[in-house]
Amino acid sequence: MSMETLSSGAGVPRAAATPDPDTFPKLVARNAMRLPRKVAIREKDYGIWQSYTWRDYLNEARLIALGLASLGFARGDKTAVVGDNRPPLYWAMLATQALGGVPVPLYQDSIETEMQYILDHAEARVAVVEDQEQVDKILRVKDQCPRLEYVVYDDPRGMRHYKDKGLVSLEELRARGRAFAEDHPGHYEAEVAKGRADDIAIICYTSGTTGQPKGAMLSHGNLIVTAANAIAREGLRASDEVLAYLPMAWVGDHMFSFAQSVVAGFTTNCPESAATVLENLKEIGPTYFFAPPRIWENLLTSVMIRVEDAWAPKRLMVHFFLGVARRVERRRLARRAVPVGDWLLHRLGWLLVYAPLTDNLGLRRIRIGYTAGEAIGPELFEFYRSLGINLKQLYGMTESSALVSIQQDSDVKLDTVGPPLPGVEVRISESGEVLYRSPGVFQGYYKNAEATRETLENGWVHSGDAGVFDTDGHLKIIDRAKDVGRLGDGTIFAPKYLENKLKFSPYIKEAVCVGHGRPFVAALVNIDLQSVGSWAERRNIAYTSYTDLAQKPEVYELVRQEVARVNGTLRDEAPLRGAQIRRFLLLHKELDPDDQEITRTRKVRRGFIAQKYAPLIDALYSDAEHAQVDALVTYEDGRTATVRAQVKIAGAEVFAAEGGR
């Protein structure tokens, strides 16, 4: 066979034994027995962290389940769940599973049309939502979703005058549940007992970069076995704390804040609101923390801004010790001995800089930190590891119950995603695509046999990612298989690789590189309003709006230096040296999921951008110094408007191999 196959732990049976207990409702019942007083989930409400034990978790879910049963909820029915991470919404998912139903979490910032598509496609019979905002959205599309009968809302604020049929408050639902329990004693337990490992536990709609979302069906067995394997390998325990702040509709949150929490018994913490996440992170100090590169970037940017604003001696001290940390970390990653001088400085740096800094970020207690979703910029990854945070890269997707491979504690590299997890087999196809099969492999896309056939072949999933194995058996993801291109002269062009380098700059929020079939690489750049704004303020540069700031000559000069820095780092990387960025422009608006330029998980939609900004891209490859752009923007309420702007185009310095320019 010409294909490389790799699995972790030879002889691991692929179809792992059925787990026991075999469903989430049964696991929660077990937790309530074994760990009745252990805190299962916390939520900050009215300024105070409110705790719920595993016994509370079970009781709350039972009450909601009985309430749903009183509405006639039957096995196989679907419940849409929409809102920020809130304990009642997690309970509603468990309640649905307890009745043999399937929860379908939706992104809370979806606009109406997206919501309507999923509600209708999933045939949701009940929607459990957080508040008035979500109720309003659902009521407006309810007529197009004939199967949707009930909308249950948690927060009663502003709901007093709603008289719509089928609208039920969570409080009413609980009351109905209590009444139902009196007439049907033992109903909950009897329904839970009917559950089986191969029942569908959740349908996660993937916010694909192309086409309509697809609903990946994951069974209880998929999620429980995957969670348990990762728990064993990573050494997670009931005393761990995790912060649930990423969308509930994303399979990662479902794995970390629900599946693993239930299997291992650890505590999930729900922040007060989306705006208080960083503050809540500091208060909780999680021991187990996942963040996509974008969040790690935001954290770094927020620190660096404060460092730059600090008193000069402090600033110099921070920069000095961060430099030491980086040197030490580089040697460690390269498995070389650390010189005594640096070792001593590193210890001192821990006292003076690293410990206070990680404490301030809320990362001090982290035993295991993950990043995934996109390749992380090497500089960014190094930065956190150099502070002593056990940050590791993992790889996975919805179709694999979130996890395929994770780096091991003692064996972390900058540019890999580690070896496959126990029970997972990975191989690289002839075209360079990553394929895998595991007990976590999904049951197919809901009502989409064609897409299922395209993705799932004899139990192997086509990931759509281009990857290679390195000599140590680590998987390395280069880019999306379809995004890796070649310049006109045949030089390899991996856009994401360049974009990540650009995005390590605190001043650059998002970047899109183009170059496939072109003579050179060009970049469309989004500045970071927060940090460039504060940079401009320090220099007394007045601006009125994002668009205005982005077109300031001083800002162009600032970004030009950042682009040159990225080009400089490519100088020593032989295959990519030819793919330096020669021309760039600063976009007049931020790329926005509402405009379909990036997905809700902030992945760039290249095809769409290439089309939408075609005039800008053409201008980048002409001699023009300006380009005119008309862009349609979509507001959160669904209204649209056209924005016209004049965008400047600038060149950047490029470097030849060491020794000359």
Next chain:
Amino acid sequence: MSGAPGAGPLLEVDAISVSFGAVLALNRVSLAIARGEIVAIIGPNGAGKTTLLNVVSGFYHPSEGRILFDGTERTNLRPWEVAALGIARTFQNVALFKGMSVLDNIMTGRLVKMKGSILLEAIYWGPAMKQEMAHRAAVERIIDFLEIEAIRKTPAGRLPYGLQKRVELARALAAEPTLLLLDEPMAGMNVEEKEDMCRFILDVHDEFGTTIALIEHDMSVVMDISDRVVALDYGRKIADGPPHAVRTDRVVLDAYLGVAHA
């Protein structure tokens, strides 16, 4: 005509006049606000809208006429006495304690509700501690209600204008008023901030049954949220009725469009 408390209008302003030197800011203005109403007060600049609010809240005393609150005459009360009655207000130009945190600013709104000895407060013991916790809980409910959790500990002076306005509303709500006077709550806001503020005002009205009188210039806002509109011009009341009737009223249009006044 003072009836029993609980019956009749919540606030009755009976033919009040206020003058500053030779300027007659209010000229025998009468107005009644029923329990649970949202009344908008409109009028061109200098029409006497803010003066009317200032008279009701005890900053000015009328030279003639009387004010009845809950059926009892309350004409010449001082501002703190008015506040103790259950009337709270916000200001046209935000009036927050700029150096204090949002939380502390809202806490000051609870002052009218605080009782107890200075001594116990000072040592923060027994009933004083219990009271403090109850007040903090009330303030947290308001913070949650107005969705300002993220700025709880931010000094008020550092906030953008729209948020300062919201904090001011929070402080007014902290007094648990039966009548809330809002002086241009949406001035200087962008469309999104205005929509938010409208929603909050309606939510307050819904949730706490608060009677609200507000001064506002944006007619779309006025049409959207008020039950009744009162128009003032040159210190006189020129119209009083349902929003659509007042909007098409000839006299009101003239006042706004600036027909020459003889």
